[in-house]
Amino acid sequence: MSRFARRRLLALAALLAPLALRPGHAAAENFPSRPLTVIVPFAAGGPTDTVSRLVAEAMGRDLGQTVVVENAGGAGGTIGAQRVANARPDGYTLLLHHIGMATTPTLYRKLAYDPVGGFETIGLVTEVPMTLVAKKDFPANTLAEAIQVIRRDQEKLNYANAGIGAASHLCGLLLMKAVDAPMTTVPFRGTGPAMQELLSGRIDLMCDQTTNTTEQINSGALKVFSVTTNKRIPALPNVPTSAEAGLPAFQVTVWHGLYAPKGTPPEVTRRLSAALQAALRDPKLVARFAELGTAPVAQEMATPEAHRTFWLADIAKWKPIIQAAGQYAD
Ligand code: ASP
Numbered sequence: 001m002s003r004f005a006r007r008r009l010l011a012l013a014a015l016l017a018p019l020a021l022r023p024g025h026a027a028a029e030n031f032p033s034r035p036l037t038v039i040v041p042f043a044a045g046g047p048t049d050t051v052s053r054l055v056a057e058a059m060g061r062d063l064g065q066t067v068v069v070e071n072a073g074g075a076g077g078t079i080g081a082q083r084v085a086n087a088r089p090d091g092y093t094l095l096l097h098h099i100g101m102a103t104t105p106t107l108y109r110k111l112a113y114d115p116v117g118g119f120e121t122i123g124l125v126t127e128v129p130m131t132l133v134a135k136k137d138f139p140a141n142t143l144a145e146a147i148q149v150i151r152r153d154q155e156k157l158n159y160a161n162a163g164i165g166a167a168s169h170l171c172g173l174l175l176m177k178a179v180d181a182p183m184t185t186v187p188f189r190g191t192g193p194a195m196q197e198l199l200s201g202r203i204d205l206m207c208d209q210t211t212n213t214t215e216q217i218n219s220g221a222l223k224v225f226s227v228t229t230n231k232r233i234p235a236l237p238n239v240p241t242s243a244e245a246g247l248p249a250f251q252v253t254v255w256h257g258l259y260a261p262k263g264t265p266p267e268v269t270r271r272l273s274a275a276l277q278a279a280l281r282d283p284k285l286v287a288r289f290a291e292l293g294t295a296p297v298a299q300e301m302a303t304p305e306a307h308r309t310f311w312l313a314d315i316a317k318w319k320p321i322i323q324a325a326g327q328y329a330d
Contacts, residue, residue, distance in 0.1 A: 031091055037070050040096055043073040047254075061282070076166050076169065085261060098254050128293070131228065133205070162194065211292040260272065
């Protein structure tokens with residue numbers, strides 16, 4: 001190619017470059033121009049669903065668009081996560097998921113999506129305490145008494161969870177290890193439906209987030225044995241911590257984050273992150289979170305970078321624990 005022809009080609013390329021960029025930029029500039037969907041990888045009525053609906057409503061106010069919540073429960077949250085990993089990376093389909101995002105990559109050795117590389121992070125949302133709760137007529141009133149009953153009747157007792165990798169599963173493993181007594185576990189598509197079974201007495205025990213248990217505990221519909229944090233929580237001031245109740249190893253909290261499919265333009269994830277931060281400052285959301293025993297993360301944690309760093313560190317933290325336990329989902 002002559003020098004002249006090469007120069008003309010370069011000039012043409014320079015002229016076309018902004019045009020090539022324009023569709024993506026334009027889409028990002030106008031974002032969002034239609035309703036968004038947040039996939040919750042658990043059933044409606046559960047703790048992830050509760051948090052997601054509050055966040056979606058408040059984000060919608062900031063974005064000027066409706067943010068629809070859709071439940072895609074099952075397989076410990078992997079069905080919903082797969083939907084989002086395989087969705088168009090345009091910012092209109094998001095995932096709100098919890099600590100399971102850190103355990104799934106090790107727990108599940110065969111997945112039809114990439115549980116880490118398939119996502120962009122948008123920001124952390126909240127970190128929720130858990131509670132050990134039992135049906136109203138469970139024959140114990142304290143954690144010490146409950147442990148005696150669990151050790152004595154372990155084969156007869158049913159423990160509900162939301163599938164392998166769910167927070168309720170991890171919390172149950174921790175409990176069974178701490179008291180050295182396995183129970184029969186019954187998986188649900190989320191702890192929303194599991195709660196109904198607990199309230200009706202068909203399930204004996206469950207460990208679940210305060211966002212799903214606080215109101216049932218305070219109304220006396222359930223028994224509670226401990227809160228799994230190192231300090232008592234304001235929404236449940238009379239509930240002892242696991243350490244106070246004699247089981248210091250029984251501690252776990254459940255962090256949540258917002259994700260988009262891999263390849264979502266950075267301008268779009270930035271806009272979503274700003275909307276998430278606005279949502280987490282929203283007085284209505286903050287007040288409701290407090291009633292449910294939790295609080296939004298600090299604003300600087302609701303960013304793509306802080307979320308990614310935290311998430312990757314938590315994957316590294318859980319990996320040796322899961323490998324040592326040798327408990328896999330496949
Ligand atoms: N968060 C619950 C769990 O992991 C599931 C749910 O949100 O329904 O057990």
